[in-house]
Amino acid sequence: AQSVTQLGSHVSVSEGALVLLRCNYSSSVPPYLFWYVQYPNQGLQLLLKYTSAATLVKGINDFEAEFKKSETSFHLTKPSAHMSDAAEYFCAVSGQSNTGKLIFGQGTTLQVKP
Amino acid sequence: KAGVTQTPRYLIKTRGQQVTLSCSPISGHRSVSWYQQTPGQGLQFLFEYFSETQRNKGNFPGRFSGRQFSNSRSEMNVSTLELGDSALYLCASSGQGIEKLFFGSGTQLSVL
Numbered sequence: 410a411q412s413v414t415q416l417g418s419h420v421s422v423s424e425g426a427l428v429l430l431r432c433n434y435s436s437s438v439p440p441y442l443f444w445y446v447q448y449p450n451q452g453l454q455l456l457l458k459y460t461s462a463a464t465l466v467k468g469i470n471d472f473e474a475e476f477k478k479s480e481t482s483f484h485l486t487k488p489s490a491h492m493s494d495a496a497e498y499f500c501a502v503s504g505q506s507n508t509g510k511l512i513f514g515q516g517t518t519l520q521v522k523p
Numbered sequence: 524k525a526g527v528t529q530t531p532r533y534l535i536k537t538r539g540q541q542v543t544l545s546c547s548p549i550s551g552h553r554s555v556s557w558y559q560q561t562p563g564q565g566l567q568f569l570f571e572y573f574s575e576t577q578r579n580k581g582n583f584p585g586r587f588s589g590r591q592f593s594n595s596r597s598e599m600n601v602s603t604l605e606l607g608d609s610a611l612y613l614c615a616s617s618g619q620g621i622e623k624l625f626f627g628s629g630t631q632l633s634v635l
Contacts, residue, residue, distance in 0.1 A: 509556030
């Protein structure tokens, strides 16, 4: 069975500061891992994904995440926060490739202060 | 290429009624998945349809059902609505499995 834990339901950073959103997963099989972003009143947009290739994954808008098997983590980072990054971020896991079923974390709301 | 389209965008129902939500996937996508999003429970998987057959099912009561048509469009039905069914219902389509999952903007259901 898979599960995801996102540490911190709310994270606040200043504009220009480093963004770090934490995600730990549990999976009995090699996982597929994802970060999605959700803006108010919108659906989910894929930021990046890990599918057993490179452990450092680069996504859109300068976000990146590193898969660390020993720590069962997949933390999301961005070097410099922008006001437009304020949104809710979800980490998700799947143990299968041929499925539309994802297990999501509870989400982290990112606030960016001017 | 048009994205995943969900209709209606907003819906208000009363307890005991039933509701049908619609999802049109991206052209060429054969898999459609449904998710429920609430502030308390977060994002939870409802079910997935692939080529008109249910391929995966989440842990929801039988009041939640779905189907998929030959053109891959999908509908989700909730019967005997309860207050707790108030949620954003998201649909996602995929043509190449979990790596290429695209979400619609959702249907916001309010049960009064």
